[in-house]
Amino acid sequence: MTTTALILVGHSPYTDPWHDDAAVGHLVALELAAAGLDPVLRSTMPGVLDEVDPADLALFVVKVSGGPVDDADGTWAGFQARLAGLLTAGVPVLALHQAGAAFGNPPAWAAAVGGHWVDGRSWHPAIGEATFEPVDDEHPVIAGLMPFTAYDETYFDLETAPGIRPLVVVRHEGAAHPVAWQGPGASKVVVDTLGHDARSFDSRGRVELLRREIAWLTTTD
Secondary structure, eight states, X not given: OOOEEEEEXXXXXXXXXXXXXXXXXXXXXXXXXXXXXXXXXXEOOTTTTTTOOGGGEEEEEEEOOOOOSOOTTOTTHHHHHHHHHHHHTTOOEEEEGGGGGGGGOOHHHHXXXXXXXXXXXXXXXXXXXXXXXXXXXXXXXXXXXXXXXXXXXXXXXXXXOTTOEEEEEXXXXXXXXXXXXXXXXXXXXXXXXXXXXXXXXGOHHHHHHHHHHHHHHHSOO
Protein backbone atom coordinates (compact mmCIF):
# COMPACT_ATOMS: atom_id res chain seq x y z
CA MET A 1 0.00 0.00 0.00
CA THR A 2 1.34 3.41 -0.96
CA THR A 3 2.14 5.88 1.80
CA THR A 4 3.33 8.87 -0.24
CA ALA A 5 1.61 12.19 0.46
CA LEU A 6 2.40 14.95 -2.04
CA ILE A 7 2.10 18.50 -0.68
CA LEU A 8 2.06 21.34 -3.19
CA VAL A 9 2.69 24.87 -1.93
CA GLY A 10 2.47 28.15 -3.78
CA HIS A 11 5.00 29.32 -6.35
CA SER A 12 4.73 31.98 -9.04
CA PRO A 13 2.22 32.51 -10.58
CA TYR A 14 0.15 30.47 -8.11
CA THR A 15 1.12 32.42 -5.02
CA ASP A 16 0.32 35.72 -3.31
CA PRO A 17 1.86 38.16 -0.82
CA TRP A 18 -0.38 37.24 2.12
CA HIS A 19 0.09 33.52 2.80
CA ASP A 20 3.16 31.68 4.09
CA ASP A 21 2.44 28.47 2.23
CA ALA A 22 5.87 26.96 2.83
CA ALA A 23 5.56 27.25 6.62
CA VAL A 24 2.11 25.68 6.61
CA GLY A 25 3.27 22.97 4.23
CA HIS A 26 6.12 22.12 6.59
CA LEU A 27 3.78 21.79 9.59
CA VAL A 28 1.39 19.63 7.60
CA ALA A 29 4.30 17.45 6.49
CA LEU A 30 5.19 16.84 10.14
CA GLU A 31 1.63 15.71 10.85
CA LEU A 32 1.62 13.44 7.81
CA ALA A 33 4.86 11.83 8.95
CA ALA A 34 3.44 11.34 12.45
CA ALA A 35 0.48 9.56 10.84
CA GLY A 36 2.83 7.07 9.16
CA LEU A 37 2.86 8.67 5.73
CA ASP A 38 5.84 9.74 3.62
CA PRO A 39 5.38 13.45 2.89
CA VAL A 40 6.91 15.00 -0.22
CA LEU A 41 6.83 18.82 -0.15
CA ARG A 42 7.10 20.59 -3.51
CA SER A 43 6.57 24.04 -4.99
CA THR A 44 3.94 24.39 -7.71
CA MET A 45 6.00 24.57 -10.90
CA PRO A 46 5.07 23.43 -14.42
CA GLY A 47 6.84 20.07 -14.25
CA VAL A 48 6.10 19.11 -10.66
CA LEU A 49 3.56 16.44 -11.61
CA ASP A 50 5.47 15.07 -14.61
CA GLU A 51 6.66 11.91 -12.87
CA VAL A 52 3.73 11.48 -10.50
CA ASP A 53 1.66 8.33 -10.92
CA PRO A 54 -1.76 8.61 -9.23
CA ALA A 55 -1.41 5.00 -8.09
CA ASP A 56 1.62 6.01 -6.03
CA LEU A 57 -0.20 8.68 -3.98
CA ALA A 58 -2.03 8.09 -0.72
CA LEU A 59 -2.92 11.79 -0.44
CA PHE A 60 -2.64 15.04 -2.40
CA VAL A 61 -2.40 18.15 -0.21
CA VAL A 62 -2.70 21.63 -1.73
CA LYS A 63 -1.82 24.98 -0.11
CA VAL A 64 -1.74 27.09 -3.25
CA SER A 65 -3.32 30.37 -4.38
CA GLY A 66 -5.49 30.97 -7.41
CA GLY A 67 -3.19 32.78 -9.80
CA PRO A 68 -4.04 33.44 -13.45
CA VAL A 69 -6.69 31.51 -15.32
CA ASP A 70 -5.24 32.00 -18.79
CA ASP A 71 -2.11 30.25 -20.04
CA ALA A 72 -1.51 31.89 -23.39
CA ASP A 73 1.83 30.22 -24.09
CA GLY A 74 0.80 26.78 -22.81
CA THR A 75 3.41 26.69 -20.04
CA TRP A 76 0.96 25.06 -17.64
CA ALA A 77 -0.96 22.85 -20.08
CA GLY A 78 0.86 19.67 -19.07
CA PHE A 79 0.47 20.45 -15.38
CA GLN A 80 -3.26 21.07 -15.76
CA ALA A 81 -3.71 17.81 -17.66
CA ARG A 82 -1.85 15.81 -15.03
CA LEU A 83 -3.79 17.56 -12.25
CA ALA A 84 -7.05 16.53 -13.92
CA GLY A 85 -5.67 12.99 -14.17
CA LEU A 86 -5.01 12.84 -10.42
CA LEU A 87 -8.57 13.94 -9.73
CA THR A 88 -10.07 11.54 -12.25
CA ALA A 89 -8.10 8.71 -10.67
CA GLY A 90 -9.71 9.47 -7.31
CA VAL A 91 -6.57 10.41 -5.36
CA PRO A 92 -7.76 11.75 -1.97
CA VAL A 93 -7.38 15.53 -1.73
CA LEU A 94 -6.92 17.93 1.17
CA ALA A 95 -7.29 21.56 0.03
CA LEU A 96 -6.11 24.03 2.67
CA HIS A 97 -7.09 27.66 3.28
CA GLN A 98 -7.08 29.55 -0.04
CA ALA A 99 -6.72 26.39 -2.14
CA GLY A 100 -10.41 26.18 -3.05
CA ALA A 101 -9.51 28.27 -6.10
CA ALA A 102 -5.96 26.93 -6.58
CA PHE A 103 -4.22 26.70 -9.95
CA GLY A 104 -6.52 29.30 -11.52
CA ASN A 105 -9.52 27.17 -10.50
CA PRO A 106 -9.70 24.92 -13.61
CA PRO A 107 -12.98 23.01 -14.13
CA ALA A 108 -11.73 19.65 -12.80
CA TRP A 109 -10.41 21.24 -9.63
CA ALA A 110 -13.51 23.38 -9.08
CA ALA A 111 -15.77 20.35 -9.47
CA ALA A 112 -13.70 18.27 -7.04
CA VAL A 113 -13.47 20.79 -4.21
CA GLY A 114 -16.94 22.29 -4.54
CA GLY A 115 -16.26 25.75 -3.16
CA HIS A 116 -13.98 28.75 -3.34
CA TRP A 117 -13.41 32.43 -2.63
CA VAL A 118 -15.14 34.87 -5.01
CA ASP A 119 -13.70 38.38 -5.32
CA GLY A 120 -16.33 41.00 -4.58
CA ARG A 121 -18.51 38.56 -2.64
CA SER A 122 -16.39 36.58 -0.19
CA TRP A 123 -14.66 38.35 2.67
CA HIS A 124 -13.02 37.92 6.04
CA PRO A 125 -12.52 40.11 9.10
CA ALA A 126 -9.06 40.89 10.37
CA ILE A 127 -7.12 37.77 11.32
CA GLY A 128 -7.41 36.90 15.01
CA GLU A 129 -8.85 34.45 17.50
CA ALA A 130 -12.01 32.86 16.12
CA THR A 131 -14.35 30.06 17.15
CA PHE A 132 -14.86 27.10 14.83
CA GLU A 133 -17.87 24.83 15.31
CA PRO A 134 -18.18 21.22 14.05
CA VAL A 135 -21.69 20.62 12.70
CA ASP A 136 -21.93 16.99 11.49
CA ASP A 137 -21.40 14.56 14.35
CA GLU A 138 -22.04 11.58 12.05
CA HIS A 139 -19.02 12.30 9.88
CA PRO A 140 -15.83 10.51 11.00
CA VAL A 141 -13.75 13.67 10.60
CA ILE A 142 -15.62 15.58 13.29
CA ALA A 143 -17.61 13.03 15.30
CA GLY A 144 -17.17 14.06 18.94
CA LEU A 145 -14.96 17.04 18.07
CA MET A 146 -15.77 20.01 20.29
CA PRO A 147 -15.83 23.66 19.14
CA PHE A 148 -12.38 25.21 19.29
CA THR A 149 -10.62 28.52 18.86
CA ALA A 150 -7.67 29.28 16.63
CA TYR A 151 -5.78 32.33 15.45
CA ASP A 152 -6.80 32.37 11.82
CA GLU A 153 -8.77 34.01 9.07
CA THR A 154 -12.48 33.19 8.95
CA TYR A 155 -13.88 33.11 5.44
CA PHE A 156 -17.46 34.29 4.91
CA ASP A 157 -19.75 34.04 1.88
CA LEU A 158 -17.71 31.57 -0.11
CA GLU A 159 -19.30 30.12 -3.21
CA THR A 160 -20.11 26.46 -2.50
CA ALA A 161 -21.70 23.74 -4.60
CA PRO A 162 -25.03 22.20 -3.53
CA GLY A 163 -23.47 18.77 -3.01
CA ILE A 164 -20.87 19.64 -0.39
CA ARG A 165 -21.17 18.24 3.15
CA PRO A 166 -20.37 20.99 5.70
CA LEU A 167 -18.14 19.84 8.55
CA VAL A 168 -17.11 23.02 10.36
CA VAL A 169 -18.70 26.48 10.35
CA VAL A 170 -18.09 29.94 11.69
CA ARG A 171 -21.01 32.14 12.68
CA HIS A 172 -21.57 35.79 11.83
CA GLU A 173 -24.71 37.77 12.63
CA GLY A 174 -26.69 34.58 13.12
CA ALA A 175 -25.59 32.91 9.89
CA ALA A 176 -23.42 29.79 9.69
CA HIS A 177 -20.67 29.88 7.08
CA PRO A 178 -19.02 26.58 6.07
CA VAL A 179 -15.24 26.73 6.44
CA ALA A 180 -14.50 23.01 6.18
CA TRP A 181 -16.45 20.52 4.10
CA GLN A 182 -16.37 17.27 2.19
CA GLY A 183 -16.31 17.74 -1.56
CA PRO A 184 -19.40 16.96 -3.63
CA GLY A 185 -18.03 14.08 -5.72
CA ALA A 186 -17.47 10.38 -5.16
CA SER A 187 -13.76 10.77 -4.34
CA LYS A 188 -12.51 11.65 -0.87
CA VAL A 189 -11.95 15.41 -0.85
CA VAL A 190 -11.82 17.72 2.17
CA VAL A 191 -11.60 21.48 1.91
CA ASP A 192 -10.29 23.04 5.13
CA THR A 193 -10.05 26.82 4.90
CA LEU A 194 -8.17 27.17 8.18
CA GLY A 195 -4.42 27.63 8.03
CA HIS A 196 -3.69 31.17 6.89
CA ASP A 197 -0.27 30.82 8.52
CA ALA A 198 1.60 28.81 11.13
CA ARG A 199 -0.19 30.44 14.07
CA SER A 200 -3.32 28.45 13.31
CA PHE A 201 -1.50 25.29 14.35
CA ASP A 202 -0.93 26.55 17.89
CA SER A 203 -4.54 25.51 18.48
CA ARG A 204 -5.00 21.94 19.71
CA GLY A 205 -8.47 21.83 18.23
CA ARG A 206 -7.23 22.94 14.84
CA VAL A 207 -4.46 20.34 14.86
CA GLU A 208 -6.93 17.65 15.93
CA LEU A 209 -9.15 18.59 12.97
CA LEU A 210 -6.20 18.24 10.61
CA ARG A 211 -5.24 14.86 12.07
CA ARG A 212 -8.78 13.58 11.66
CA GLU A 213 -8.88 14.80 8.07
CA ILE A 214 -5.65 12.99 7.28
CA ALA A 215 -6.88 9.79 8.93
CA TRP A 216 -10.20 9.79 7.09
CA LEU A 217 -8.71 10.68 3.71
CA THR A 218 -6.08 7.93 3.90
CA THR A 219 -8.23 5.15 5.36
CA THR A 220 -9.44 2.62 2.81
CA ASP A 221 -13.16 1.97 3.21
